Amino acid sequence: MKDQIEALHRLQTQDRRLVSIERKLGAIPRRKQEMERDLEKLEAMLQTELDKLDTSRSFRMDQERQLEEEREQIRSSRTRISQVKTPRELNAAQRELDSTRRLADKRQTEIGGIDEAIAEAEARIKAMEGGLSDLRESVRAELERLEKIEAKLTRSYKKARRNRGSLTEKIDKPHLRRYERVRKRGGGIGFVAVRDRRCTACKMAVAHQTYVALRNAEIIALCESCGRMLYWGGLFPDEDKPEETKPKAAPSAGE
Incomplete structure (x- = not known):
């Protein structure tokens, strides 16, 4: 009976090793998925920031167009003031000029705020792009390391399976x-x-x-x-x- 106990003990030792290798092999795809999710998450965050920046730039261009229209209206109002003939017409033209000027001043201030927001977004995006580049390099290196480990574990697992076959032959x-x-x-x-x-x-x-x-x-x-x-x-x-x-x-x- 002792020879059977020893044979079973060797088999169980080998099976423990196989279980350990299987667990390590099973952990590798999970680790890869975690890294890919982290990478995709940062890429999505960066894309969101880029989309917001594009929106801000488009909005700024629209504000610039409106500001130019208001400036053109101011120039037209000034020309009209020089041509009016009655006090009533002069007052109306002056009110229109003042109103347009206030709108233009307010829009100019808003454009300044948009420029600040765009500059902040650009700095934030630059930092995110640097972080993303570092993460991609880190993921690439880690994937290479995991692939080497996976190949080594796979070879060990195949060898252990072959050894197991020889061990089972000694058990009733x-x-x-x-x-x-x-x-x-x-x-x-x-x-x-x-x-x-x-x-x-x-x-x-x-x-x-x-x-x-x-x-x-x-x-x-x-x-x-x-x-x-x-x-x-x-x-x-x-x-x-x-x-x-x-x-x-x-x-x-x-x-």
Whole structure:
């Protein structure tokens, strides 16, 4: 039985690695989408500012046209004043001139305010364009980095899948079928240690008789709570060592 326990333990170790690689691979598209959303958001903000600037410039041109019309009207009023013959006509022409002049002065002030707003918008857009350029460069570099990581993880995953195939050949079919069934419903974890007489997956206590049999490597039991296959953790003492005291493994893809 011990050889089956050891084989299942190696298989579960490999499957943990596969699950870890799958999670890392799954995180990469999400990270790419996040960066693309950030980029699209800033691009949309910049486009909104550009559209507002175009509107402001068009409005300014319209105000300029109206101001020129008012100036032309002022010139016409002055000419008419020089030609009137009665006081009544003079008063009417003077009132028209004064009214038009006030409109022109007000419009000139408004145009000055529009110019200030346009200058502020142009400065804001320039800053946004600089930020967008930096973000695009950052996204490009990050995408290149992620693509390299993805390629490396994919190679590691394919290799791990091949290794898994060789590991399953060493496990008796009944044990393997049970393991695969439990693993699928247990989030990729089907074979777990018992420590301090408790299942390390669900923390439920294991019966004394079962615990003794597990310690003697006589059986592969099932947890009565979570249904996972159990082994005694003391069979693999390296798992109980603190991380800094374990022998360092060679770096692998994605780590």
